[in-house]
Amino acid sequence: MLSNTLWKRFSHLLDDDLQGGDLPSLLGPRRHMLLLSRRRAILIVNRVRLFALLFAVLTPLWSLIDIMVFPPELWLKLLVLRLLVSATFFFLLTCYQPTGELRQAYKALAILFAIPTVFYISSHTLLGSFELHSMSEAVGAGYAFLPFVLMAGMAIFPLTLSENLVVILLVLGAQALAGYLSWSVLDWPSFAGAFWLLMLIGGVGALAGMSQLAFMLALVRTAIRDPLTGIFSRGSGEEILKLKWDAAQRNNSALALAFIDLDNFKALNDTWGHEAGDIALRDSAEHMLRSLRSADSLVRWGGEEFLLIMPDTDMTQARRALDRVTQQGLGLRPEGQPLTASIGLAELRFDRANSREELLQLADQRMYQAKQNGRNQVCAMSLAAA
């Protein structure tokens, strides 16, 4: 009860549209639904590339300052280092095209953070081997700000709490290690102050990143759902189907599709009005969801037609799932009669489909066949094959 109230207050600070069930999604990536995960992975890689572009241009530019204050021997070495870093950033920018996979996004983030870390260590080793005075010493000290820039950079990535913690702990760990290695010459009070500041910036960066994720959660939820029934809209259904098709091809696994078209819906609308029709549509979607597995996706394909995507489901299992759906019922018509549907079923391996369009078409044809055969039934075999 108390935690509920606290969550409500906290979630309003992040985004007004957050719901109670969103908390796990903010804590870790494991509960993210497929479409959120994809969009987040694409956004992270694109932001890594934006960062890489910025750093690729700015890193060599800083040499102008180095030239003004450092001896030639030092600024030349630093320039070489900066050009190498810039080339690596350009490599990251050009070689990383977003694929929508979270693992790729993590890799891009790791490379983005690794480049300045290597630069930080190398430039410090170089600077440490030179006697610096007044102005050049002040510029040299500026190099120590790099970990702060890295920590602040986290704010532009929509990361969960656990992902933020991993990054924060890595940067803090590296900073602590640097302090430990130079402990004999270190000014401890100022190191402790800087360390505290780094933690603070990490906290602010994490909050900013999480609030971006919260915003994204609310936005994606609205974008991928059909407003009337709350199930997936056609656009997101097509995206899910593509992902499931690719996965089934990759793993040589089963994939079943069912077109579910409610029967005599026009008559319902004509007799009881559009409002009653809307209620029946919402009700039937709810009924179907209740008897489906969490891995299945129910899509409102159009009007009173639904598409059910069942990954890792062969023809026999799909038939059983549809039997469960029809036995549970699709709700009632306003006059009290049960709502029924004509269902066309197709399966990738059973039907030897060569493309997802072909599989969709098969399911669609069988749905029409079920209509022709008298409605309220499942058709899993084309006329020619029967």
Ligand SMILES: Nc1nc2c(ncn2[C@@H]2O[C@H](COP(=O)(O)OP(=O)(O)OP(=O)(O)O)[C@@H](O)[C@H]2O)c(=O)[nH]1
């Ligand atoms: N209330 C409501 N009705 C809708 C919605 N979308 C489509 N419809 C109605 O669904 C009806 C579909 O009619 P038909 O395509 O003739 O199909 P049917 O009457 O179900 O007949 P069969 O499919 O042959 O069983 C039309 O009257 C549409 O107006 C919606 O969002 N809300």
